[in-house]
Amino acid sequence: MGADNAIPSGQLVPLRTKDEVRASLETHRVYVVEIPARFANTVKDVIQAAIPGFKTAEISHLRRVVQFKYLPAHLQKQFYPPARLQRGDEDTSPISLSPCSTPLPPSPTGDVEIIEEANTEDEDIVRFFVLCPTRFIQHAELFALLRRNPPFTNIPVPPKLLYVTVPALAPTSAEQATMWSETYWPIAYKNTNPYGPHPSLVLRNTIEIESEVHKWLAVAAEAGSEIAALGLGEKIGCVVVDRTRGTSEVIAVAGDCRWRSPSGATEAHLGRGNVMAHSVQRAIAMVAKKRLRMAGADPALLDRSLFCDIPLTDVEKPYWETENIPASGYLCVDLDIYMTHEPCVMCSMAILHSRFRRCIFGTRMPLTGGMTADTIGTLANPGKGLQHGMFWRPSELNWKFLAWEWQSKEKDAEASVKDILHV
Template sequence: MAADALPEAPTTASAPLPSGKLVPLRTKDEVRASVETLQAYVVEIPARFANSVKDLIHEALPDFKPAEISHLRRVVQFKYLPAHLQKQFYPPARLQRGDQDTSPLSLSPCSTPLPPSPTGNESTEDLFTKDEDLVRYFVLCPTRYMQHADLHALLRRNPPFATMHSGPKLLYVTIPTLAPTSEEQATQWSDVYWPIAYKNTNPYGPHPSLVARNTAEIAEEAPTWLALAATAGSKICEHGIGEKIGCVVVDHSRETPEVVAVAGDCRWRSPVGSAETHAGGGNVMAHAVQRAIAMVAKKRLRMSGANPTLLDRSLFGDIPLTDAERPYYEKDNINPSGYLCVDLDIYLTHEPCVMCSMAILHSRFRRCIFAKRMPLTGGMTADTVGTTDVPGKGLQHGMFWRPSELNWKFLAWEWKSGDKDAEQSIDDTLHV
């Protein structure tokens, strides 16, 4: 035992975690895609005129790129519209059959009657009343590209509206600005906004198939490693030198996964190993993540034939301090030539702080899984799930996947369970 290691508390087995599931974290761009919407014009037209109207709009609006709304089904039958739009767009064919329209139409304020069409010409309005299956609802463009009156006048001068007794019926819809990032989101948006054309991809984060494959790979064992992390945090806390925070580093690239390092938090440990007063933030270099990374580095040195004790630094707490940590540190089960934490996974009791999130990123971890979100101090999550006292707040850094800004990315999950009595002793103002 190292000279400054702690005396042992009685060894206890890791308690199993409450039943739950792994929920992939959303990236910053995914969060943005899920909340940004815009207004667009929709016009009711006979099906056979859809292409001519499309060409008309594209010619009139050279700055408008159809790719902006390529995630939408641009031409839609009435029966595929969301229920709330069906009530708004109540089709004229139903009125022709004598149905009672009890819902207001989102009619263009510029829809004014015109003189009757010349004798012998079929009014295109007849197409609306013959068969509602011939009617289409066509997304023209976002409203920012043209004023309502100008668009109405443009349509009014061209087929099929030039021969109608009344002008085109322009309607407004709210649509998502960006493409959906999952099939589930596409289905939800199709119900809430407008029918979505999902392309089985995620332009703002890891591909859904990559996430699904990795989730399946770790789902069965995640509760085991998270329980071990909780044990490591509890053992340290019993000695008064740290919070109930722990982490486990696992090599899952082998046929049988192996634990490479286990570390608890020891921010309240003095340089000589005694417990300090719990004031301020404590020793930030002794967070569980920092200790675990240091242990991995020292194991690689040991495996390469170097003496890792030459690098002992009490400030980092980089030696095993409890029987929950020691067996894994002493086991020679890591490649000596690898780069720090490449291909390794890290399991944490709590979402890591910004500093530890960056340490995980720069150490090149492959995957990160944590059990308790820390909305006010955590660096991994990108959304705004807050606390009871501070709802909707959070740092929103989403550090695990920001490829345009950071030089590494990895997959990350939150373990969610229905246990309302799970560990709540950690103050969210503490950096973990």
């Protein structure tokens, strides 16, 4: 294998689903009130009775009752500015975490005493309680509701309502939950991912394939280089691998053939070329023809010059000739595909409908890629992307699979941008 096709060392990074990306970005505001700890259930019942449309499951990812010491540092400072505590200030101006919040009612001069009690040895006496998202009830109505019920009917202190911005959806990993707890509000993580594959499933599959990724991406790169040397395509390739029998077997290898005409001649490198001869399309066609051959049928029955579905280079031919795929089974079920580049939207859908098990690619394609759901900045395309996330959209598509990006520290950003413009 030539040095030009060497794949830099790196790591597998699972792709985020479209819903995961949404969950990581979507926030809303909630009301928080400071109350004596023993009244938490009382206040919860009052809120639930007054707002029947509010379902507590909506905020189940938030720690609903929190001690002061567990609040993020920026909230501690905003709830009780250190200068007030040190001076014993009687400044009773309202505290709001949003500059555009509705003005809050003033607190009485007894405010300082409550602050001091919250920071004495008996600090458990005070809690910060998440009431509900602000869209369910107006501030004035909520204030009046709390004022009419314990504990505020029994103490000379009116409710201190605060606005806090929190994640609107549950975290998808322990790392994300920790980050949110430091950034927004203490989070309850339930060791699951409601918006994508379960973390344990991703980890198990990552461990299974990570030792071989480098090898298969190198074969894919070699396939792309050989095709490009013939002038038939770009330096883009893919490898289809079967691991269902305990060891890895390569089923098909294909390079990009977009500049090859149906007659086999090299076409001018203008426009987008033959999109039906992308490496993914060619590899899937080869898998189909191998299954036909194993079943005793003539694979030439599927010959379509448009798809360029016959092996053309030295790296493609040996794998095409190997009899190593069962005749039965639906196309690419349980097979893995390794690609030098993120597949375009068309190829992403072909991978999905062919029912691959896992997809791994080496270079993101922000202008054309269909797999990633988040954005990544490049020199040509800062912070933009199609964001389709086609690998895992179960409510809309009839198949889903696991997908990773191979991230290398040695990747040449300029080269990546150049490749992006060609796909």
